[in-house]
Amino acid sequence: MSEAKDNKPFDMFESWRGMRDVYMDTWSKAMVDVVNSEAYAQATGTTMDSCLTASAPFREALEKSMVQALKQLGMPTGADFLSLAERLTNLEMRLDDMDAALIRIERLVTALAAAPAAPPRRAARKEKPKVKQSKEAN
Amino acid sequence: METGTGVIECELTAQQQRLETLTKALTTRAAIAQTPKQLVWTLNKAKLYRYVPVVPEEQRHPVPLLLVFALMNRPSILDLRPGHSFVEFMVKQGYDVFLLDWGEPGLEDKHLKFDDYVLEALPRAIRKLKAVSGAEEFSMLGWCIGAIITTMYAALRPDDGLKNLILLTAPLDFSNKESITFAKWVDERYIDVDKLLAAFGNMPAEMINYAAKALKPVENYVGNYLRLWDNLDNPQVVEAWRAMNTWVTDNIDMAGGVFRQLIVDLYRHNRLIQGEMVLRGERVDLSRIRANLLAVVADADHITPPCQSQPIMSKVSSPDKELFQVRGGHIGIMAGSGAGKYTWPHIDQWLDPRSA
Numbered sequence: 231m232s233e234a235k236d237n238k239p240f241d242m243f244e245s246w247r248g249m250r251d252v253y254m255d256t257w258s259k260a261m262v263d264v265v266n267s268e269a270y271a272q273a274t275g276t277t278m279d280s281c282l283t284a285s286a287p288f289r290e291a292l293e294k295s296m297v298q299a300l301k302q303l304g305m306p307t308g309a310d311f312l313s314l315a316e317r318l319t320n321l322e323m324r325l326d327d328m329d330a331a332l333i334r335i336e337r338l339v340t341a342l343a344a345a346p347a348a349p350p351r352r353a354a355r356k357e358k359p360k361v362k363q364s365k366e367a368n
Numbered sequence: 369m370e371t372g373t374g375v376i377e378c379e380l381t382a383q384q385q386r387l388e389t390l391t392k393a394l395t396t397r398a399a400i401a402q403t404p405k406q407l408v409w410t411l412n413k414a415k416l417y418r419y420v421p422v423v424p425e426e427q428r429h430p431v432p433l434l435l436v437f438a439l440m441n442r443p444s445i446l447d448l449r450p451g452h453s454f455v456e457f458m459v460k461q462g463y464d465v466f467l468l469d470w471g472e473p474g475l476e477d478k479h480l481k482f483d484d485y486v487l488e489a490l491p492r493a494i495r496k497l498k499a500v501s502g503a504e505e506f507s508m509l510g511w512c513i514g515a516i517i518t519t520m521y522a523a524l525r526p527d528d529g530l531k532n533l534i535l536l537t538a539p540l541d542f543s544n545k546e547s548i549t550f551a552k553w554v555d556e557r558y559i560d561v562d563k564l565l566a567a568f569g570n571m572p573a574e575m576i577n578y579a580a581k582a583l584k585p586v587e588n589y590v591g592n593y594l595r596l597w598d599n600l601d602n603p604q605v606v607e608a609w610r611a612m613n614t615w616v617t618d619n620i621d622m623a624g625g626v627f628r629q630l631i632v633d634l635y636r637h638n639r640l641i642q643g644e645m646v647l648r649g650e651r652v653d654l655s656r657i658r659a660n661l662l663a664v665v666a667d668a669d670h671i672t673p674p675c676q677s678q679p680i681m682s683k684v685s686s687p688d689k690e691l692f693q694v695r696g697g698h699i700g701i702m703a704g705s706g707a708g709k710y711t712w713p714h715i716d717q718w719l720d721p722r723s724a
Contacts, residue, residue, distance in 0.1 A: 247598070254594070258586035262670075265582055266549050275558025282563050289567065308475070315476035319412045326411055326492055333499045 386600045393596055398611040401444035403456045405467070409496040413471025416493045418500060419455055423462045429723035431531055432464035432501040434494065436514040439485075440576045440622045442615065443469050445703050446511075449611040454702055457712045463723070466497050472620040478569040480623035482630075483647040486520045494528065507532035507719060511702065512672065513630070516540065516640070519680065522657045524650055532722045533659040533686075534715060537698050539672040541641040541679040542634055548673060549583055554631045561631050571627040573619035583670050612703065641679055654683040661689040662718050664701065664711065671698040690718065 264270055300307045409416035421428060435455070437443035446467065447455035458465050468490070473480060497506060506529055510518030515538030522533050545551040553559070565571070581588040599605035622630075639645040645652040661684055665674040674693065681691050694701045694711050701711050 250594075254586060254591055258584065258591070261586050262584060265585060266552070268552065271552045271555060271558050274553060275555075279560060279563070282560075282567050286567065312474075312476040315474060319476070322411055330492075330495055333495070 389600045389606055390596070393606055393610045393613070396610070398449065398607065398614040400449055400611050400614055401442075401447045402450050403447045403453055403459065408466075408500050409493060411489055411492055413473060413477065414489050414493065415469045415471060416496055417467045417469065419459050419465040419467070421462075421464065422459055428462045428464060429720070430503060431505050431507055431723040432466055432497060432503050433458060433507045433509065433719070433723075434497055435465065435467045436490070436508060436510045436518050437468075437470070438512040438514050439470055439626060440513070440571075440573065440620060442618050442620065443467055444618075445615050445699065448615065448703050449607070452608070452611075452703075452708065454707070454712055457708065458716065461716050461720070463719070464501055464503075466501075468493050473570055473623040475569045478565070478624035481625035481628075481647075482517065482520060482645075485517050485626065486524065487648055487650075490517060490521050491525065491528070498529065503529075505529045505531040507534070507723060509534040509536065509715075510538065511536040512539065512698070515677075516634070519654070519657070520640070520645070520647065520652050522659055523652045523654050524647065524656075526656045526658050530659045532719060533657065533661050534719070535661070535663045535677065535680065536702060537666055537669055537672040537677060538663065538680065539634070539676045541676050542636075542638040543641070544673075544675045547675050548635075549670070550579070551635050553579065554635050556636060559631070561628050565624040565628060568624075570621040570624045573621050576622060577616075577619045580671065608705070615703075641683065654680065655685050657684040658686055660722050661686045662692060662715070663690070664692045664694060664715070666694055666696045666698055666701045668696060669698045669701075688722075692718075 297307050297309075404420040405417040406420065407415055408418045435443065435446055437446060447453045450456065455465055455467065470485070470489075494506065498504060508518050508522070508530055510516070510533075515535040518533060519535060519538060519540060521528075522530055542548060542551055554561075596606065596609050599609070633639045633645060637644075640652060641654070643651065643653055643655075661680075663677055663680055665677045666672075667674060678691060681689060692714055694714075696704055696706060696711075701707060
């Protein structure tokens, strides 16, 4: 066993990798503590909020000018496409409803076909009309 | 002298090969989700797939299995690569496996909420599953946010034929805020959800991806690449790394409405486990769940710590229920190297007698 160990070629990077992994572990634990802190949550939230607040006026202005430009060119806007997509989804839903109805009908037909044939009904006797002997007629 | 030159040439060739392997791993996409399947239903962006069976019909389980994954990643993690795929494993065990892929929401879907996923899309997909398979009962496996959706469905539609419910790393209880890093980040003092969604419509995939990686920044941004560097001479490790990297870097936006509910109703107010969550006027009462339940938790899960999944066990009415704790992380328990030895066989052993 020890011979095999001795015959192993020397890898000068082995010890370096070991040190690196130890350092990585320590660094990783420290960073997990950092991101798990209230301070990190607050800093991230503040940064994102600032970005959103700063970009909002530009975004709105760009959106308005884009809509105007597209309208002047007689081209559909993003809102038009969104509306169309919603209508298509509604159509898909109706198709899916029809598919479900067809499945139900198919099942009913299959069940009816599989059911044993019922004995033929006797023709209902024609009842003789009851003659009411009204006092008035008499 | 010649020997010295030969050694140097050999070393240079080896280094060149390593660089080529590294470039390939970092710049090309692996072929994932390769198990043969058929598309059986679509609605908006959602698609329902049925995997092609590989065992004779008489050896198959009569109760089909529906897989429901999260909303911000592709479900291909369930079918990562040939020889290392949960889907492939379950198909080989004789299950009739269906996969519901939610797809990527567009801006027109920004209003979609849990209400729509749980009470509109999922019941329709299940109806199609029943029609295609011919079965009246089915099993359902939900993972991460997919587990939230399946739990809500199981509570709201207990008589719809759900026989077995498997929850993987299900974030259901948000009361222990100290253990849930996400809960700290999305606190109402720090994040204005309405402002965020007014800007983007849907929650951008890049932001979700950043948040997930920032939970363990050193592992995700440094350690992950060092692991690849250390194993460039090992083709198996490189292929596994490339497949996982392909999946990890393919994120999708989350519909604005469902993101708002996730943050406000769940992370902030913990409404689901407290029985206060209401979808389309119906209260989600977890005690109405009667299906056989297997809850799988990962002991080293930094995204959904076990304390978020365990409380479901005392809330449901299922007489047959089991909590299974696995060593590993949020994704590793189903897609890591130990998944095929521990998690998948356990799911199969649990589901097998209940799928008759």
